[in-house]
Structure formats: C-alpha cells, structure tokens
Amino acid sequence: MRSNEPVYLTKNGYGSMVLLSIEKYSELTDRIELKLAEAEWAAENDDTRYTASEVYDRMKKVIHE
Numbered sequence: 321m322r323s324n325e326p327v328y329l330t331k332n333g334y335g336s337m338v339l340l341s342i343e344k345y346s347e348l349t350d351r352i353e354l355k356l357a358e359a360e361w362a363a364e365n366d367d368t369r370y371t372a373s374e375v376y377d378r379m380k381k382v383i384h385e
Contacts, residue, residue: 327339340348370378 324341324344326344328335329337329339
C-alpha cells in the first residue's frame, strides 16, 4: 500500500471512516477553500445579490451545458 492511498475503516461490514494523508486531503480541499475565499471576497466587494431560485436556475443551466 502506498502512503497516499486512503484507508477505509468499516464497522460491522459497512463503511464508517476514511483515513487520508495530509497531502491527499490537501489535494481534495485546497481548490475548494480557494474558491470559497474568492466567493467571500466577491460578496464583500459587490452588492449584487441573487435569490435562491436564481442561483438554482443558473446552476441547472451550467450543469446542462
């Protein structure tokens, strides 16, 4: 087993937890954290706001393109 592979822990035969290396965890979360920081900055610096319905409709459009 390589050190960067996840280790799956089970309880009574069912998946319970996953153990990841710090490097692998960072690979999975760094981009998300950066995008959240960008969104927070944009929200603080732009007064434009959207309703939940508008956001949902825009996301559906992006997904189906």
